[in-house]
Amino acid sequence: xxxxxxxxxxxxxxxxxxxxxxxxxxxxxxxxxxxxxxxxxxxxxxxxxxxxxxxxxxxxxxxxxxxxxxxxxxxxxxxxxxxxxxxxxxxxxxxxxxxxxxxxxxxxxxxxxxxxxxxxxxxxxxxxxxxxxxxxxxxxxxxxxxxxxxxxxxxxxxxxxxxxxxxxxxxxxxxxxxxxxxxxxxxxxxxxxxxxxxxxxxxxxxxxxxxxxxxxxxxxxxxxxxxxxxxxxxxxxxxxxxxxxxxxxxxxxxxxxxxxxxxxxxxxxxxxxxxxxxxxxxxxxxxxxxxxxxxxxxxxxxxxxxxxxxxxxxxxxxxxxxxxxxxxxxxxxxxxxxxxxxxxxxxx
Amino acid sequence: xxxxxxxxxxxxxxxxxxxxxxxxxxxxxxxxxxxxxxxxxxxxxxxxxxxxxxxxxxxxxxxxxxxxxxxxxxxxxxxxxxxxx
Numbered sequence: 001x002x003x004x005x006x007x008x009x010x011x012x013x014x015x016x017x018x019x020x021x022x023x024x025x026x027x028x029x030x031x032x033x034x035x036x037x038x039x040x041x042x043x044x045x046x047x048x049x050x051x052x053x054x055x056x057x058x059x060x061x062x063x064x065x066x067x068x069x070x071x072x073x074x075x076x077x078x079x080x081x082x083x084x085x086x087x088x089x090x091x092x093x094x095x096x097x098x099x100x101x102x103x104x105x106x107x108x109x110x111x112x113x114x115x116x117x118x119x120x121x122x123x124x125x126x127x128x129x130x131x132x133x134x135x136x137x138x139x140x141x142x143x144x145x146x147x148x149x150x151x152x153x154x155x156x157x158x159x160x161x162x163x164x165x166x167x168x169x170x171x172x173x174x175x176x177x178x179x180x181x182x183x184x185x186x187x188x189x190x191x192x193x194x195x196x197x198x199x200x201x202x203x204x205x206x207x208x209x210x211x212x213x214x215x216x217x218x219x220x221x222x223x224x225x226x227x228x229x230x231x232x233x234x235x236x237x238x239x240x241x242x243x244x245x246x247x248x249x250x251x252x253x254x255x256x257x258x259x260x261x262x263x264x265x266x267x268x269x270x271x272x273x274x275x276x277x278x279x280x281x282x283x284x285x286x287x288x289x290x291x292x293x294x295x296x297x298x299x300x301x302x303x304x305x306x307x308x309x310x311x312x313x314x315x316x317x318x319x320x321x322x323x324x325x326x327x328x329x330x331x332x333x334x335x336x337x338x339x340x341x342x343x344x345x346x347x348x
Numbered sequence: 349x350x351x352x353x354x355x356x357x358x359x360x361x362x363x364x365x366x367x368x369x370x371x372x373x374x375x376x377x378x379x380x381x382x383x384x385x386x387x388x389x390x391x392x393x394x395x396x397x398x399x400x401x402x403x404x405x406x407x408x409x410x411x412x413x414x415x416x417x418x419x420x421x422x423x424x425x426x427x428x429x430x431x432x433x
Contacts, residue, residue: 010394010396010397010400011396011397011399011400013397013400014396014397014400014404015404017401018400018401019404084400306393
């Protein structure tokens with residue numbers, strides 16, 4: 001509940017392990033890819049997602065129902081974890097879950113920018129971070145972007161957003177604001193992290209997350225051919241890249257690939273890297289990054305059973321499940337055949 | 349030099365042998381106390397993990413209870429010492 005007092009990893013990990021075993025496995029996915037959206041919703045109603053599907057069933061239908069149900073369930077699960085955790089453990093978990101605060105801030109800003117209605121924005125929020133309902137509802141009420149930024153003063157996003165707002169006023173595009181939010185999130189990940197034997201692994205995982213994010217950004221910029229300076233999007237804290245070299249690597253994909261191959265992630269990503277060289281497809285590579293991160297987090301859970309890592313590994317697995325089910329539902333709606341969808345899934 | 353100390357050492361040793369720092373019953377009591385303390389500490393972790401598991405699945409109550417009181421054997425074994433002295 002708070003960052004004061006001792007931590008209680010035993011309690012949280014026992015609960016998280018139980019929840020983890022309730023996640024969908026291979027077999028469920030094989031059934032799901034052969035279902036239509038309505039059937040998927042019914043399938044979910046009979047699983048962990050029962051309450052959410054029932055609560056939203058009267059208002060939405062089809063893929064929307066599945067998507068909002070997934071978001072709401074994920075938010076509930078992660079909020080539960082934060083509720084259970086105390087002391088140092090809370091701090092370690094909250095670091096990672098602030099990701100959803102960043103998501104919510106971006107959603108609100110985009111909503112204001114595109115004049116979306118309050119309800120529309122509200123259903124897209126994922127209430128899994130540290131922001132409480134009061135702050136979120138005040139953010140939703142904000143009519144101007146400036147007002148929303150003022151409301152955020154005192155949070156970790158404040159400084160970056162205020163600086164970026166001037167850019168936004170000059171250019172009229174959202175990119176600087178969103179970029180500021182992302183950077184604020186990634187830079188607090190490693191900030192002030194006390195590294196002991198147990199948290200060393202956690203730090204390596206967070207560094208991997210930042211490295212992969214940098215690699216992904218650089219590749220996307222290189223691929224899109226847009227005239228952007230990759231150093232603007234560089235996130236500090238990783239071990240793989242430095243800001244200066246990223247600029248030159250982004251223009252030269254071959255060099256970037258060989259850099260990743262020589263790094264400590266090379267073994268895990270070697271297949272995906274050769275695919276990337278051959279197929280020219282970014283999607284496959286990004287999926288491989290996700291899978292590598294998930295596999296990495298999975299092994300994390302076993303080395304120090306009473307540290308934060310089993311919890312992080314559950315959080316990642318849950319996120320991946322939500323992504324998978326969403327991909328299945330959207331894929332079926334678009335009429336893709338089951339085999340094609342199955343290839344898109346990240347299953348451990 | 350050493351010859352000079354030898355009788356002194358002999359006296360010291362015999363004195364130490366005749367009166368230990370604490371009496372045997374007190375030492376036995378201490379051992380039970382420390383064992384109980386350790387058992388309590390072990391049960392703290394197991395108990396909170398068991399509560400977490402039971403909160404997720406009610407069926408685990410019996411298993412949780414058994415595992416929680418297992419460290420109690422420490423105290424029982426320490427109690428044997430009381431009868432030995």
